Amino acid sequence: MDRIEIYTSKKKSILILIGSIIFVVGGILFVANPESFLTIRMQSPDIIRIIGVTSVLFFGLGIYVGIKRTIKSEIALIIDSNGLNVNPKKSLNEFIDWKDILGFKELKIHSQRILIIVVKNPEKWIEKETNTFRKKLMNFNLSNYDSPFNISAAGLDISFAELHEALNKYSKKDKNEVQHAANSA
CATH class of the missing domain: 1.10.287 (Helix Hairpins)
Structure with a gap:
């Protein structure tokens, strides 16, 4: 893809x-x-x-x-067959491999839709973060939304529905490939 x-x-x-x-x-x-x-x-x-x-x-x-x-528009999110990077300009630690993503949840706060990225071992991601402010923000997200990562399409050049669809498509493709490899072995 x-x-x-x-x-x-x-x-x-x-x-x-x-x-x-x-x-x-x-x-x-x-x-x-x-x-x-x-x-x-x-x-x-x-x-x-x-x-x-x-x-x-x-x-x-x-x-x-x-x-x-x-x-100048800044790159805010990269989605590829390996995984996704939720802050490519700010943090290299936030590349998330598809195998580490359990799924996505939708949260609505005052008509603003936010996509929660549910990951395996969320504490690992917080420990990897070196920026103190971002680490506190990730801890806040974990304690309130059960994940250190969330995405809002509010400032992005994509709608929430398109973003959710793209993430689900890539995630399902990776899970299908892993399942296919396991069945072939």
């Missing part, structure tokens, strides 16, 4: 960029003139300024990411 490379979506990156710009502008207004935003529930200009600064910092990062991804 051919190798499938899935990239980040430029269209979705432009939406992130536009949304981030709007929130940065709002944050700047909060910082520059907090008195204009005082309400019965929010009577402290200092808290409004803190919200504004937080918005500028967080969504400023969103502007950076949006511009970077709009200029």
Whole structure:
């Protein structure tokens, strides 16, 4: 089977960029003139300024990411006959051989569909990770979703249904080949 490379979506990156710009502008207004935003529930200009600064910092990062991804899409997922790599640019440890994949589960959080990759010996994958932040994230995923790996098609140039179908097709092909080899032996 051919190798499938899935990239980040430029269209979705432009939406992130536009949304981030709007929130940065709002944050700047909060910082520059907090008195204009005082309400019965929010009577402290200092808290409004803190919200504004937080918005500028967080969504400023969103502007950076949006511009970077709009200029050049990054490879986000590689699927081939050997297995899949869920973060080819960030971690070489995340190549998962098909024989290590038990299956896929779908999770829905606020209408966002997430694909959980159920793997054998999930603790092994966490031990291999060298980045402390990613290791904590993988531990969080394991404790909440029974796997250190999950994929959302939200930022990818592929629909959730197409992603799920491709992963199942490659996984079933590998399992059929293993079964065929076992029967031949």
